[in-house]
Amino acid sequence: MFRQITGFSNPTVKYLRSLRDKKHRRREGKFLAEGLRLLTDARENGYLPESVVFAEGRDSHPLLSALITPVHAAGGEIIETTPDILSKITGKDNAQSILGVFPEFDTSLQSVDPASADIWLVAQALRDPGNLGTMLRTGDAVGAGGVILIDDCADPFSVEAVRASMGAIFTQKLVQTRWEEFHPWMQSHDGQLVAASLRDAQPYRAAPYRAPCFVMVGNESQGLPEDYEMACDLRVTMPMRGRADSLNAAVAAAVLSYEVLASLDA
Amino acid sequence: MFRQITGFSNPTVKYLRSLRDKKHRRREGKFLAEGLRLLTDARENGYLPESVVFAEGRDSHPLLSALITPVHAAGGEIIETTPDILSKITGKDNAQSILGVFPEFDTSLQSVDPASADIWLVAQALRDPGNLGTMLRTGDAVGAGGVILIDDCADPFSVEAVRASMGAIFTQKLVQTRWEEFHPWMQSHDGQLVAASLRDAQPYRAAPYRAPCFVMVGNESQGLPEDYEMACDLRVTMPMRGRADSLNAAVAAAVLSYEVLASLDA
Structure with missing residues (x-):
């Protein structure tokens, strides 16, 4: 069910990492949001990520399944990876155990x-x-x-x-x-x-x-x-x-x- | 009157840069503060830096002389350098035109x-x-x-x-x-x-x-x-x-x- 990524040089890792740059965000119209609580808040407000990346082992929290199930059902990609790769993507030590990719909103x-x-x-x-x-x-x-x-x-x-x-x-x-x-x-x-x-x-x-x-x-x-x-x-x-x-x-x-x-x- | 530093690998530059690390600050008992206004506030509150580093050309502000004169009179070192080297020391693009080295305070x-x-x-x-x-x-x-x-x-x-x-x-x-x-x-x-x-x-x-x-x-x-x-x-x-x-x-x-x-x- 989940796609596994274990290599730092995987193109998806590079793509996600590029979303830390404004230029790439603008071009793709996507942004990153981290953390189980934040993603749960998003879902409860009607925002489902297009894809999620989570680190195995960390949280087998019921909230995690509550998040992954609807993303999967909506055709979103679910990627399982390591805590180190998650940290590399977000540029933060002790990264959260999950991140989501969201389309940018209408800000007019x-x-x-x-x-x-x-x-x-x-x-x-x-x-x-x-x-x-x-x-x-x-x-x-x-x-x-x-x-x-x-x-x-x-x-x-x-x-x-x-x-x-x-x-x-x-x-x-x-x-x-x-x-x-x-x-x-x-x-x-x-x-x-x-x-x-x-x-x-x-x-x-x-x-x-x-x-x-x-x-x-x-x-x-x-x-x-x-x-x-x-x-x-x-x-x-x-x-x-x-x-x-x-x-x-x-x-x-x-x-x-x-x-x-x-x-x-x- | 001023010591000139133009090389990035100058030991004084390395020393000042090291004060961005907590470990080195603790060992030396010193810290860095940037900016003409901030250093002027410090002086007016009775805190004179032990030494100052400023970038030539940028500000020939009267506050700069008002700062440099008493530091020099107190036997402090006055170092003239380039904006790029100042940025390297503080780790900030568009660095302020001056920084001071202060002894840490009693925080008991x-x-x-x-x-x-x-x-x-x-x-x-x-x-x-x-x-x-x-x-x-x-x-x-x-x-x-x-x-x-x-x-x-x-x-x-x-x-x-x-x-x-x-x-x-x-x-x-x-x-x-x-x-x-x-x-x-x-x-x-x-x-x-x-x-x-x-x-x-x-x-x-x-x-x-x-x-x-x-x-x-x-x-x-x-x-x-x-x-x-x-x-x-x-x-x-x-x-x-x-x-x-x-x-x-x-x-x-x-x-x-x-x-x-x-x-x-x-």
Whole structure:
């Protein structure tokens, strides 16, 4: 039933490994997601991998059969290999015992209904895949509808971003767009655009948030461009009691989102 | 006045590069910090590097002279090199134009006066250096006294942690200890130990925080051990509206710390 791969130089291993590069992902329209829990989350959200690779012996977990059976039934390939080869594919020591190959999603802005959730996260030119994955994870936690990436962000389908999302890549709506498209879209839909900002901003506690609220943070070193901030409905700032004048972008998004959540619930 | 290094195989380059390894850092008792802004922050907080390495041409910034002059006056070595060699030392493309070599600090628990700040961050077995640096940065932002690392955490003196701290490694008190030492210390000092927890926890909004408040988060995949949580004065939980049951550790610490800050200020 399973195809066995035991050689590092097997062409399938090389192909899977190539999906760690953005260029190859784009060309193939596929990405990798690791871990039994993450793949189970994916399946429960309606995402079945096209193929799975697992390492023999490690987990004879019931979740593993629950995953492999429908993939096989759908005509997907099931590959059994060694833990070392799995590590080679994902580039991580102590790799998870399973990985899946998924088709990339539609990430167009047109697929978003802003009224479908009270909170949305927006990231502009976010360059760190770990921050990006962490924002997806935070979005899931605050019950956001999704994460909207504007301008040149890290690739959300990279192994690092998918890993940091802890499965939220399958639960959050994901959009890739640019300010020139996003800004008119915001203006033509009901929604409040809120920037984490230092310019002409009010304290983030008890600011007048309203749903659907779009919480926007900027690039890790530059922050948001001034004209983007000025186009927002609300600019809010968090206390900075020390020497630094900013928080990590994913941290700022989380502190602000949790405040919005509390405010909308009140 | 400056020593020039133009060769990749220069022994000083090798020595500096070796400080990226924990083993070598421990043996030498030194660590690397990059960037003009970070080194300026360090100087303004009383930390002068033992030596600096800068790349010619890049920045003829007044801050550079403001940094080099006192290091030179204190008998420190000033090394001029190329951007490529700087990148090789720090392992980062587009390296900063300057790096400093600093002696590691005293990180003993005994050096902490809990009454010196209203908030302290505590991390248990935090394995990701980026998360650790981000916690230092958050600590600075909320005006915390410092970050207390318990059990086997990532090395706060790693290049990655120092980088993610954005200079907060020089403004936050940093402690490395173990639970067996930390727990009796907490019991013998005035202070409230608060765990981000799912067990027997109350909502984090409007929980009865009191200063000095020690905000504790656990390992990225395991969370806090149950007996650690049970030893806390307060267990609080953040809403989790999605599928996931936890936040990124540095995010949880930040959301909780900002709530404590607002609560203590009220």
